[in-house]
Amino acid sequence: MRLLIAEDDKLHRSFLEDVANDTFADLAEMTLTSDGEGAIEAFKSAQYDCVILDLQMPKMTGVEVAKSIWARAPATKILFWSNYTEEAYIRGITKIVPAAAVYGYILKSAPEEQLKLALQGVFVAEQCVIDREVRGVQQRAGNRLSGLSELEYEALVDLCLGLTDKAMAARRNVSLRGAQSRLQSLYQKLGLEKGDIPSSDWGPSFNSRTRAISIAMTRGILNADALRREEEMLMSWLSAKSH
């Protein structure tokens, strides 16, 4: 077994190293990296069949690293090992996981025992091991009623970036009304009914536009990290637009 580990926190990294050494007797090689670029480079120079990834690393998300790895070798088994159950990451993962790929998702707060089980399950037994809590979020996100569709998610991103309706329309190639329509269904999904707050005396307390952002951020549908990445994508689109 050849194992690659990417984790920026040095304590967590050496912890993973210890547990891996403890769990597997047949480790042909183990490589440790502290960021996404390092992981991708390491994977290019030598093939690994098992990978442990921290989501939330400087510069590059674990999700992006996984995407690059799976693009090169779809059979690679990946265990995601993260701090929180941010919906932003979970959505990203379920979007890039290949058809029959083996992967796992476990939280850092879980006891060591569970981590060992996950390592065994994903890397040896080749089964998907998803933490209960994560599973819950994943299911909600996939649910047609409570989760956001791809289009609604796009609208949310544009909204959080601070675009106007007109700009959204231009970016997504729809009419102005089309963009507004997407916003409307987004508001509905996020639960922005008029009677949210029991009818205050000084009129409507919430501005749908900004309230939607507030809800998205507190629920973790989008986080500051994802926002920074989306900002970059917006900028590159902007410069491409002006040929």
Added chain:
Amino acid sequence: MRLLIAEDDKLHRSFLEDVANDTFADLAEMTLTSDGEGAIEAFKSAQYDCVILDLQMPKMTGVEVAKSIWARAPATKILFWSNYTEEAYIRGITKIVPAAAVYGYILKSAPEEQLKLALQGVFVAEQCVIDREVRGVQQRAGNRLSGLSELEYEALVDLCLGLTDKAMAARRNVSLRGAQSRLQSLYQKLGLEKGDIPSSDWGPSFNSRTRAISIAMTRGILNADALRREEEMLMSWLSAKSH
């Protein structure tokens, strides 16, 4: 010396324990807790002169814990030990630190050597030890030109919570135009000039209201955690308003 440590990540916690044991020979007592409530309770039942706090813990921020501790015993020496340099936390700290209090702020990413130095500096030599990076943010926040005034910060909070102008006016006890005026100066401070994006052909690309939120979040002036706390304060104000 009597030392209290609050840190939710168990790896980091035991690391702190080791380093503290390693650094100080005269430890009369050391208590470890994994959340804010535990720390406050521990501090009530037995006096400590030195405290290490993680910001960003579940339910209660290290900032709130520090506030409670300093309210009870202003001479307590506190070392903040955090992941990132979120302006949200730094602003909170500088707001609650008593006149002549001794404290320090060091990042988890710093090498062990620096942590030891900070422990010595704050707890023994009784000097303030602030990480360079943090110091930079702190200074920018205090600067009249680039940093936000208290009023502008309030406006930002209300904005990010999704309130309407009218609701802000009601909450802050100013006229409608007053609230809008605060927003205007906020926009200006955040750098929302009209020519931000080089004059796109399809009109103004950014909605000031949402763009301001975007900038605040990516810069870390406000984070999801702080937002959730502010949300609670808003709700309690709301229910108080309707007696």
Added chain:
DNA sequence: AGCAGTTCTGCGGGAACCCGCAACATCCCC
């Protein structure tokens, strides 16, 4: 007192936004 700096206020107009209504266009499934 005088003066600068900051904040609050009303007024008014132009722009942006929210959304109900109604008409299509797809696509899928029975």
Added chain:
DNA sequence: GGGGATGTTGCGGGTTCCCGCAGAACTGCT
């Protein structure tokens, strides 16, 4: 081919927002 679900588009009007102008209040400093 007839529902059904989903997504797009135009129209219209009521609301909210953004902001320039100008005056008033309040601070701290000389």
